[in-house]
Amino acid sequence: MTIHTSMEFRSATLLGTGAGTGFEALLPASPLQPATLYSSGSEIYAQGEKAGDLYQVEFGAVRVYRLLADGRRQISAFHLSGEVFGFEADKTHHFFAEAIGATGIRVMRPHAGIDFSRELLPLALQSLVRAQEHLLVLGRQNAAERVAAFLLDMAARQGDLEEIDLPMSRSDIGDYLGLTIETVSRVFSRLKEKGIVRLPGLRKVKIVRMHTLRDMSE
Amino acid sequence: MTIHTSMEFRSATLLGTGAGTGFEALLPASPLQPATLYSSGSEIYAQGEKAGDLYQVEFGAVRVYRLLADGRRQISAFHLSGEVFGFEADKTHHFFAEAIGATGIRVMRPHAGIDFSRELLPLALQSLVRAQEHLLVLGRQNAAERVAAFLLDMAARQGDLEEIDLPMSRSDIGDYLGLTIETVSRVFSRLKEKGIVRLPGLRKVKIVRMHTLRDMSE
DNA sequence: CGCCACGTTGAATCGGCTCAAAACCCGTGG
DNA sequence: CCACGGGTTTTGAGCCGATTCAACGTGGCG
Numbered sequence: 001m002t003i004h005t006s007m008e009f010r011s012a013t014l015l016g017t018g019a020g021t022g023f024e025a026l027l028p029a030s031p032l033q034p035a036t037l038y039s040s041g042s043e044i045y046a047q048g049e050k051a052g053d054l055y056q057v058e059f060g061a062v063r064v065y066r067l068l069a070d071g072r073r074q075i076s077a078f079h080l081s082g083e084v085f086g087f088e089a090d091k092t093h094h095f096f097a098e099a100i101g102a103t104g105i106r107v108m109r110p111h112a113g114i115d116f117s118r119e120l121l122p123l124a125l126q127s128l129v130r131a132q133e134h135l136l137v138l139g140r141q142n143a144a145e146r147v148a149a150f151l152l153d154m155a156a157r158q159g160d161l162e163e164i165d166l167p168m169s170r171s172d173i174g175d176y177l178g179l180t181i182e183t184v185s186r187v188f189s190r191l192k193e194k195g196i197v198r199l200p201g202l203r204k205v206k207i208v209r210m211h212t213l214r215d216m217s218e
Numbered sequence: 219m220t221i222h223t224s225m226e227f228r229s230a231t232l233l234g235t236g237a238g239t240g241f242e243a244l245l246p247a248s249p250l251q252p253a254t255l256y257s258s259g260s261e262i263y264a265q266g267e268k269a270g271d272l273y274q275v276e277f278g279a280v281r282v283y284r285l286l287a288d289g290r291r292q293i294s295a296f297h298l299s300g301e302v303f304g305f306e307a308d309k310t311h312h313f314f315a316e317a318i319g320a321t322g323i324r325v326m327r328p329h330a331g332i333d334f335s336r337e338l339l340p341l342a343l344q345s346l347v348r349a350q351e352h353l354l355v356l357g358r359q360n361a362a363e364r365v366a367a368f369l370l371d372m373a374a375r376q377g378d379l380e381e382i383d384l385p386m387s388r389s390d391i392g393d394y395l396g397l398t399i400e401t402v403s404r405v406f407s408r409l410k411e412k413g414i415v416r417l418p419g420l421r422k423v424k425i426v427r428m429h430t431l432r433d434m435s436e
Numbered sequence: 437c438g439c440c441a442c443g444t445t446g447a448a449t450c451g452g453c454t455c456a457a458a459a460c461c462c463g464t465g466g
Numbered sequence: 467c468c469a470c471g472g473g474t475t476t477t478g479a480g481c482c483g484a485t486t487c488a489a490c491g492t493g494g495c496g
Contacts, residue, residue, distance in 0.1 A: 066350075066351075066354050068354070068358060068359075068436045069436045070436065072358045072359075073358070074353055074354040074357040074358045076350045076353045076354070077350075087343055087346060088343065088347070089340065089343040089344045089346070089347040094347060094350070094351075095350070116336075117335035117336040117338070117339040118334075118335040118336075120335070120339055121335040121338055121339050121342060122307065124339060124342045124343055124346060125305055125306065125307040125342055126307045127346055128305060128307070128342060128345055128346045128349060129306070129307040129312060131346060131349035131350055131353060132284075132294045132295075132312070132313070132349055133284075133312075134353055135292055135294045135349060135352055135353060135356060136284050136286070136292040136294070138353060138356035138357045138396065139292040139356045139393075139394075139395075139396030140286060140290040140291070140292045140393075140396060141286070141290075142451075142452090143451075143452065169474070169475090170474075170475065170476095171474085175357075175358075176357075177357075178356065178357030178358060179452075179453095180452075180453060180454085181474090181475075181476095182452085182453075182454085182475090182476080182477085183451090183452055183453075184475095185475060185476055185477080186452090186476080186477080188475095188476090189476070189477080201461095202460085202461070202474080202475075218286045218287040218288065360483075360484090361483080361484065387442070387443090388442075388443065388444095389442085389443095397484075397485090398484075398485060398486080399442090399443075399444095400443090400444080400445085400484085400485075400486085401483090401484060401485075402443095403443060403444055403445080404444080404445080404484095406443095406444090407444070407445080419493095420442080420443070420492090420493075420494095
């Protein structure tokens with residue numbers, strides 16, 4: 001279940017998108033910090049495991065989720081290049097984290113220095129605000145509004161380019177938005193029919209009428 | 219709209235439930251820190267206002283929420299006695315906070331000291347985990363499961379007493395759980411019929427079969 | 437005592453789900 | 467180069483749970 005290949009890199013080659021986030025201070029002293037390659041679907045950590053480390057996405061994407069006893073899944077967040085995840089309130093993971101497609105992850109083991117919390121707090125707060133916005137979507141928006149909000153969020157996190165990559169499957173999107181894959185698919189089709197988006201590939205979306213999407217998500 | 223009465227207290231008289239949370243360090247130096255009384259429904263802060271201060275509930279309860287353009291409301295959290303709220307990622311409030319019933323609030327203006335982040339991070343992380351658990355409820359649970367999870371959460375935060383107080387209205391509960399008041403009411407009635415809870419008052423719930431509720435919320 | 441906001445209950449509607457089948461994409465091998 | 471195969475996505479039909487709309491009950495307070 002947890003086939004995860006490990007692979008060493010020279011950080012200089014890989015840093016790229018990860019640089020400039022201002023968290024280099026958290027990295028261990030070595031300037032050649034190795035990263036790990038996770039193959040598609042492999043587990044980064046599991047619910048119940050000991051927590052403490054943080055993770056930064058080098059490339060690829062990650063889904064963080066919980067399961068109910070009967071298998072229902074709620075993805076609480078996706079993490080893209082450069083983003084840091086793995087925060088927990090206590091020393092145990094309450095969620096699962098898996099790679100979406102081949103993904104490079106840098107592990108950061110923060111030694112509890114003085115700067116530690118000062119660096120982390122803004123990141124934790126950003127995650128908090130994201131989660132709270134997501135609550136509004138899940139609690140009070142219909143299927144079309146949810147998908148619109150999702151596309152706008154993904155676009156914003158990819159620099160507001162009109163053509164965005166969706167590394168995740170329809171099933172992932174459904175489990176993120178609290179919808180079934182069929183409903184997600186139907187909304188995508190309707191957005192295409194109405195000329196609001198184009199779908200040049202299964203995992204590519206070109207946003208044609210950004211403002212219409214914004215109106216939809218209110 | 220923002221009728222909010224202000225009233226001075228001697229902190230020694232009021233601290234009570236607020237003590238022992240370990241955040242006295244954040245309070246200004248004065249040992250007689252005044253608290254403020256907010257009347258039922260009055261606004262503590264509004265979306266768009268400048269943020270920065272934190273707030274600790276002395277007594278009463280607070281709802282934190284966002285609105286959609288058409289008036290739909292999502293309550294992202296309730297805060298009870300002793301709890302700290304008001305975190306934001308940037309220097310602007312993205313949510314509204316209102317008193318539920320008469321509520322005493324202690325304002326904490328943390329001067330950006332070294333300890334600041336170290337004290338705040340665990341609080342922020344607790345809020346984050348709560349929000350993420352809430353996502354699972356809103357995204358993947360049905361009406362009965364949502365109400366069960368809500369009652370268990372409220373019970374846990376009131377020391378796992380069998381008789382719990384619900385300071386908030388059915389409308390607040392609905393807007394917290396992503397349901398209508400009618401659905402909330404129907405679920406309460408069915409829980410009562412089945413002998414899982416008793417409803418000795420409109421805002422009191424006696425949990426008779428805790429384990430059944432736990433099974434329901436999975 | 438009577439008012440009025442809040443809460444409960446009922447009937448009909450509707451949005452998203454379930455179940456089912458067809459279409460599509462893409463890697464593989466002939 | 468094309469045919470094959472398996473997984474993902476799309477589309478369709480019918481169903482069901484939560485909502486909407488409406489009426490009635492209730493309890494808290496002046």
